[in-house]
Amino acid sequence: MQNYRQARDDLPSPVSEIMTGYPRRLSVNANGSSEIPSSNLGKTMSPKIGPLFLNFLPPNWTDNSQIASARIQLFSGEGGSNRQDVSxxxxxxxxxxxxxxxxTLLEKYFRHFHPTFPIIMEGGFRSSYKERNGISALLLGAMYLVGLKWLEPESGVQTLRPxxxxxxxxxxxxxLNESLSRPGLATVQAGLLLSQKSSLFTPRLMAQLVTAGFDLGLHQDCSTWQIQxxxxxxxxxxxxxxxxQxxxxxxVHSRPSHIFASNWAVKDLTIDDFENTTRSAASAASSASITTLSSLSSHKFGxxxxxxxxxxxxxxxxxxxxxxxxEAxxxxxxxxxxxxHIILSKAKPLQIQLKxxxxxxxxxLKVDTDCGVEAxxxxxxxxxxxxxxxxLHRCIVxxxxPDTADxxxxxxxxxxxxxxxxxxMEFVNRLRPIHLRAFWPAAAMSNFALIGAFGILLQTTAPTQEEEEFYRSxxxxxxxxxxxxxxxxxFLDFAIDTLGEVTKLVRNQPQKPAFQEFMNHSFLYRPPDSGLINRLDCHSGVRLREQSMASSPISQQGDAYNGSDEYENLPGCTRMHSRSSLPDTKSGLMSPTASASSASTSRRR
Structure with missing residues (x-):
């Protein structure tokens, strides 16, 4: 009973891991999964098996045993499991x-997808693929599925069976569903590849993959583990x-995240963590007949x-x-x-981080007109x-x-x-075919739609007819x-359809006042001694820097920072702004004249 209490009272670890003195490693998983690498924590959440018990196993122990909800799994010194693939x-x-x-599909995968999502050891996988030895059918199928996007007609798909x-x-x-019950690294790799397909990028899949990742100890700091x-x-x-993901x-799905900072110990990525993500120079040279990116430039960009x-x-x-x-x-x-005011105080440090x-x-990583194919x-x-x-700005808007805001x-x-x-919108307008045909993360489909939805939000909350028409245009x-x-x-069809559907929802919106009518109403109901529109609530501790609507960063070309610094200079409360620092009276909240100054666009393809 004392030993049971000791095991139960061990400091809980999100993933049960054991370190022994043997050349191999023994691991206890409270979820019944396998392939759990060990760390030096020496603790387990299982109430039935404590780390001390495993020290009494014989050196030649090879049996994978299961006690209630906990599984004892043997690991080799190289980090591999003795479990056979049950696929x-x-x-x-x-x-x-x-x-x-x-x-061909494999080459398409490594050329277009792998550099920006390097979750596979290219050199090792190519060797195994060539020898047809040690390859996960699940992972290979997922790689083929991703590569299908770039299978072009000249590959012979029109003359052969597609x-x-x-x-x-x-x-x-x-x-994948079968593999999730006893996941390995290949399970998570394949699942992540499938999640890059928009139709499969679901909360259910991500919940399963996060669970599998926790089973495998991916949320732990592996820097001190006895692995290569x-x-x-x-x-x-x-x-x-x-x-x-x-x-x-x-x-994308407005669902809670499954990963929290309090339970995430993974160190930041360094350049050393990307070694061996591409095939060797000798291997690349032997495949010179296949047009691929420069190994060096592809690796650096990725x-x-x-x-x-x-x-x-x-x-x-x-x-x-x-x-x-x-809660928020x-x-x-x-x-x-x-x-x-509370939102702005929280937004300030986040806006600075983004800038x-x-x-x-x-x-x-710039989106320039003269970018190479690797970009x-x-x-x-x-x-x-x-x-x-x-x-960030949607929450602020x-x-x-109109009743309470200054x-x-x-x-x-x-x-x-x-x-x-x-x-x-200008960024989307600058995209060229070289960008559009490249790899886009699964969330991109919704991100394009998010831009349109944000525009409709600003349109529906516009105080005047002129501003509303500006956003409509x-x-x-x-x-x-x-x-x-x-x-x-x-995949842009989704954004187009979403924009059309949301637009239908706001067709019956009440008519807004004209600009001059709105300004007259503002003068009529403005508080006494408040100046024009410059009254600022001092108790909020927020000082906002004036930004003239007449100036617009849109005229800047290329990738200059298109944000502004409204939320970055918020030291404390100051008194009223002088009238000389205010925008012109006719600018109002959104001057149609100033708005029109940035209305023109040109398609640069």
Missing amino acids: VVSLEAVENLVTPFGP PDAIGLEALVCRN CWEKGLRKRLAWALYM DKWCAL CLFFRQFVKLTRILSDIIESFYTL TQQLSASHENGT DWFSQLPAE GPSGGIHLAYFATEIM RSLS QYLTHICRSAAKTRLISA RLREYRWTLSVSRRDAG
């Missing part, structure tokens, strides 16, 4: 669905890939892309946690008229940046109320939101841009 799907079954395009995409997807999904360096790097990349899935996407996703996670959880929304709702992230973006996927990370900006504060907030919206232009771009990116 009922054979490599032949997978190959038969894509023959004779298997090698790959059975529907059958392959069904086979891989069925195999390449496996440490692979585990960290898998962990952060899982983190990113979980957070973006939360945004490292930068993946690491920067992780940093951006962590900012997105903070935004979701600060503004979009149930309840607190903001209870704050009533102070809600906007710093963008300003420190490597030149290789094609950079559009995905820029779109994610604008989606993150919009998530929603908090504004008019000057409203002007500043809506001006900033307008800047973000037009910057995002920009949304028509945005829809046209998407329609033209869909020839190279069919």
Whole structure:
């Protein structure tokens, strides 16, 4: 009984892990899964098995035993399991669905997808693929499925039997469901590849993958584990890939995230974690007949892309946690008229982080007109940046109320939101076929729709007819841009359809006052001694810097930071602004004249 109490009272660990003195490693998993790498924590959550008990097992112990809900699993010194693959799907079954395009699909995968989502050891996989030894049928099927996107007619698909995409997807999904009961690293790898397919990017799949990742200890710091360096790097990349997919899935589907900072010990990625992600130079030279990216440039771009996407996703996670959880929304709702000031105080550090992230973006990730083919996927990370900006400003705009919000504060907030919206639309307008045909993360489909939805939000909350018409015009232009771009990116149909459906919902909106009528109403009901529209609530501790509507960053070309600094200079309370610092009287909250100054766009393809 004393030993049972000792095991039960051990400090709980999110994943049960054991370190023994033997050359091999023994692991206890409270969830009944296998392939749990060990760490030096020496603790287990299982109430029936304590770390001390495993020290009495004989050195030649080879039996995988299960006691109630806990499984004892043997691991080799290299981090591998002695569990045999229980998959009922054979490599032949997978190959038969894509023959004779298997090698071509694999090349498409490593050329277009792998550099920006390096969750597989390319060199090792190619060797195993060539020898047809040690390959997971589940993982190979998922790689084939991803590669189908870039299978072009010149590959012979018109003269030969085309790959059975529907059958392959069904086979891989069925195999994944079977594998999730006893996951391995290949299970998470295949699941992450499937999650990049928009139709499979579901909360259910992500919940299963996060659970499998926790079973495998991917949320732990593996830097001190007795495994090889390449496996440490692979585990960290898998962990952060899982983190990113979980957070973006939360945004896309409006579901809670499954990963929390308090239960996440994975270290930041370094350049060393990306070693051996590409095939060796000798291997690349032997395949010179196949047109591929330069190994060096592809590797460098992939490292930068993946690491920067992780940093951006962590900012997105903070935004979701600060503004979009149930607790956060309840607190903001209870704050009533102070809600906007509270939101701005929380938004300030996040806005600074976003600006710093963008300003420190490597030149290789810029969306320039003269970019090389290796920079094609950079559009995905820029779109994610604008989606993150919009998530921040959408919360601010929603908090504004004509009855309680200070008019000057409203002007500043809506001006900033307008800047973000037009910057995002201009970014979409600058995309070329080289970007549109490249890899786009699964969340991109919803991120394009998010831009349109944000425009409709600003349109419906516009205080005047002129401002409403301005956004209506920009949304028509945005829809046209998407329609033209869909020839190279069919997934844009979702954004086009969503924009059309949401537009229908606001057709019966009450008519708004004209600009002059609105200004007259503002003068009539403005508080005594409040100046024009410059009264600022001093108790909020917020000082907003004036931004003239006449100036617009849209005229800037390329990738200059398109944000503004409204929320970055909020040191403390100051008295009223002088009238000389205010926008012209006729500018109002949204001057139609100033708005029109940035209304023109041109399609640069």
